[in-house]
Amino acid sequence: MKTEIRTIGVIGAGQMGAGIAHVAALAGFDVKLYDIAEDRVAAGMQRIEKSMGRQLASEKITEADKAEALSRISGTTDVKDLGDRDLVIEAATEDEAVKRKIYREVCPHLKPEAMLATNTSSISITRLAAATDRPERFMGIHFMNPVPVMKLVELVRGIATEEETFDAAKVFVAALDKTITVSEDFPAFIVNRILLPMINEAIYTLYEGVGSVTSIDTAMKLGANHPMGPLQLADFIGLDTCLSIMQVLHDGLADSKYRPCPLLVKYVEAGWLGRKAGRGFYDYRGEEPVPTR
Numbered sequence: 001m002k003t004e005i006r007t008i009g010v011i012g013a014g015q016m017g018a019g020i021a022h023v024a025a026l027a028g029f030d031v032k033l034y035d036i037a038e039d040r041v042a043a044g045m046q047r048i049e050k051s052m053g054r055q056l057a058s059e060k061i062t063e064a065d066k067a068e069a070l071s072r073i074s075g076t077t078d079v080k081d082l083g084d085r086d087l088v089i090e091a092a093t094e095d096e097a098v099k100r101k102i103y104r105e106v107c108p109h110l111k112p113e114a115m116l117a118t119n120t121s122s123i124s125i126t127r128l129a130a131a132t133d134r135p136e137r138f139m140g141i142h143f144m145n146p147v148p149v150m151k152l153v154e155l156v157r158g159i160a161t162e163e164e165t166f167d168a169a170k171v172f173v174a175a176l177d178k179t180i181t182v183s184e185d186f187p188a189f190i191v192n193r194i195l196l197p198m199i200n201e202a203i204y205t206l207y208e209g210v211g212s213v214t215s216i217d218t219a220m221k222l223g224a225n226h227p228m229g230p231l232q233l234a235d236f237i238g239l240d241t242c243l244s245i246m247q248v249l250h251d252g253l254a255d256s257k258y259r260p261c262p263l264l265v266k267y268v269e270a271g272w273l274g275r276k277a278g279r280g281f282y283d284y285r286g287e288e289p290v291p292t293r
């Protein structure tokens with residue numbers, strides 16, 4: 001069944017869902033942004049407006065581009081509104097139970113030929129596909145944060161993903177002017193298999209008192225030319241997402257080297273989830289970010 005993608009649904013209006021809606025609308029696709037609560041959808045729409053404002057300010061887009069793109073995005077809390085979509089991308093919380101529940105709710109409303117994809121950072125595509133009614137038209141389309149800026153999209157096929165699904169995804173990602181890399185379906189794929197253990201090691205470096213928040217981030221920004229320090233990046237990603245990815249690696253690869261740092265667990269238990277919670281390894285509630293330890 002050949003899939004021509006013209007209309008997009010995005011599930012989850014958080015930082016990634018909003019970013020995916022942003023780039024798809026700018027590329028000319030009609031987008032419906034779904035979340036469970038009106039205030040979440042509204043927050044996602046505001047995030048998109050702000051992010052397009054940055055691109056306007058730096059003359060990456062024109063006022064007309066912004067206005068046309070925003071007119072292509074509509075928000076909804078009614079899952080039935082996704083029934084006319086050619087491709088639905090799930091970008092909800094990195095929690096397998098949440099994702100599986102979403103698929104059970106959404107699939108009965110989708111067109112038979114619609115594709116369903118997940119922006120998961122780490123979870124088995126094959127296992128998630130088995131929770132849908134369309135494993136042959138399901139795959140991982142993994143954007144990077146922040147979506148409007150990062151060139152990479154990681155494509156991951158499940159064991160049942162059909163070739164025309166993969167082909168349609170490649171055409172869609174190319175239309176967004178993104179570059180793909182293809183990962184096999186193993187825990188955390190390529191980017192996060194390499195990046196998150198580095199972030200986890202930075203948290204261990206802090207936990208063991210080898211360095212402070214400032215000295216660790218300065219070391220990697222100036223010593224390894226990273227654009228963000230690893231602790232700053234962890235806050236940017238979200239400490240709950242970082243912990244989920246480490247748990248997927250630890251459980252999936254059964255190697256103690258992936259055990260999440262106890263300090264990361266503590267921060268998540270405290271609700272200090274990073275930028276999105278106002279506080280993580282840095283406190284973002286003042287003028288400038290201030291280390292929290």
Ligand SMILES: CC(=O)CC(=O)SCCNC(=O)CCNC(=O)[C@H](O)C(C)(C)COP(=O)(O)OP(=O)(O)OC[C@H]1O[C@@H](n2cnc3c(N)ncnc32)[C@H](O)[C@@H]1OP(=O)(O)O
Nearest residue numbers: 051054055058060121143144145146148149192227228237
């Ligand atoms: C967890 C997963 O599953 C996978 C992942 O995503 S892992 C995380 C991958 N992402 C990274 O590693 C990001 C690392 N950080 C960076 O690349 C940079 O710090 C950054 C691009 C985020 C910001 O760059 P910077 O030079 O420090 O700041 P700044 O100059 O303000 O921004 C550069 C551009 O990015 C844009 N930008 C910055 N932050 C942004 C955001 N949160 N959302 C949208 N655009 C943003 C700015 O508007 C600016 O765009 P223009 O050129 O159009 O003006």
Ligand SMILES: NC(=O)C1=CN([C@@H]2O[C@H](COP(=O)(O)OP(=O)(O)OC[C@H]3O[C@@H](n4cnc5c(N)ncnc54)[C@H](OP(=O)(O)O)[C@@H]3O)[C@@H](O)[C@H]2O)C=CC1
Nearest residue numbers: 012013014015016035036091092093094119120121145237
């Ligand atoms: N953060 C990052 O740097 C990256 C994350 N990802 C992946 O993208 C996905 C989203 O991450 P991110 O945007 O950071 O997460 P966020 O926590 O920012 O956003 C998740 C969104 O999903 C919503 N949500 C929760 N449950 C449901 C549901 N049942 N139906 C619809 N929406 C729901 C949340 O609402 P509420 O807040 O009310 O729970 C929230 O708005 C995850 O799978 C993550 O691993 C991929 C690349 C990078």
